Amino acid sequence: MNTRSVGAALTASTAVVLAVTAAAPAFAQPQAAGEQATVTVLHAVPGLTVDVYAGDKELLPDFTPGTLTDPMKLDAGSYDIKIFKDGDGPKGTPAIEKTVDVPAGANATLVAHLTADGKPALDAFVNDTSKIPAGKARLTVRHVAAAPGVDVRANGAAVFKDLQNPKEAKGEVAAGTVSADVVLAGTDTVAIGPATLDLAEGTNTVVYAWGSATDKNLALKTQAISGMHSAPSGVPAGETGQAAAHNQSMTLGALSLGAVLALGASAVLLRRRNDAS
Template sequence: MRARLLSGIAAGTLALVTLAAVPASAADPAKLSVLHGVPGLTVDVWVNGERTLDDFTPGSLAGPLDLPAGTYTVAITAADAADASAPAIGPVDLALEAGKNYTAVAHLDAAGTPTATLFTNDISATAAGEGRLTVRHVAAAPGVDVLAGTTPVITNLTNPNEKVLNLPAGTVSASVTATGTTTPALLGPADVPVVEGTSTIVYAWGSATASPATLALATQTITGLHSNPSGVNAGEVGLVSDGGSSAWTFAIAGLAVAGLIGAGLARRAATQRS
């Protein structure tokens, strides 16, 4: 079962997280954030034979990082493997296109099978007084409606799709319900700030069919959208669990991931110099 789950997220937590181990290029980099949204699965990620992410756990977020265009050889193993000589998946060669802002999500499809989706984030400028709200369905659940208060503002959103709204700045009390219903809420209600010049991206991830259910909300923000998109600051990225866990907890986890990435780069550079 563990090997099957590893296979299921190869294109996501395998491929796209490992790109974070490559030194950033100052010339027209891509920006990449990665959300691990497969409940109950911990993995190690390797780049060119070096362990880059150790015990990467569900609910963890990596990035955003500036990355150069290029092709990278990556492999994924069960957690705490001695080396990458017998990967469960790979090695595979992966390419990353420069000049775009991405979020890669390892998640469950509607039937509960691990998969991965790469989203291209909209970093176009927002109108004065407006912010951008994007809702992404990456949970093992059927189609859902998103309610602002008691009013559906998004209907029949299915996995792995998204809906982008440009809204006046303010706070939206959002709930996620099964399509065509207003109660009970599968997630929320949760206050979602819509900030002028900022893109707020909300993810519904986990599983509605697990026992107990593992549904949770994650949020990502991209700031600086008043200016030319080519100069956008990727901003802060944080996670908020359905239970209301602090985003600072996950920010610290993100720094830990970045530290692991840096360590992998240092080891690789030392090997190349010797």
């Protein structure tokens, strides 16, 4: 799918699903001061660069595919967001315009990606931050590519089978370095990889398979979420067992791509102000 067709599909799909919000402030006051969420966003739509606005103010220009933002601590509250194809704002018609709520206490990654048949989509995934046994690591794989079902292999052995877009699978494995690849489900046909993954003890390593099989741009993106050690840290693990897969996805609700992008952009602006002072 080329850039023009992806952009047109995104505009059409969001116009149907999202209600336009008029006469709302660019940023509403947080609903509960001190209550925050931790949010990361991944732009996984190949060939589509976007500009993000709050009201008529540009916050995040040229947000490019393959970009994963740093985790952000965000105040809970409501935000009025406009997202344009690169160069179309602020006077053009936004692809997305909506007032959204960001709930307190969430730890999530929001992903703009392609469905299995190549249509732009938004999905939010809850990041598992529960404690991990000593000597172990958590591996999470998310299928967000325009591709059929896949098997995910570690050191040549399938640990997650027949993973479908936009599902995830996760399990606890021995900490260490593994060689991972993605193959078409039930075959040895490699679609992505191999790639070396450092599965650190007490860390949830999230691997995203993204891109388009048709356009031959499939790729992996990794996200590391740390701080889940169980005491005592560093106890050697026993034999590596089969990772227990658990498929789940969370539909887009209070979190939205626009909210996270705009809030992340405000952090960028703050850093720019600090650099200038």
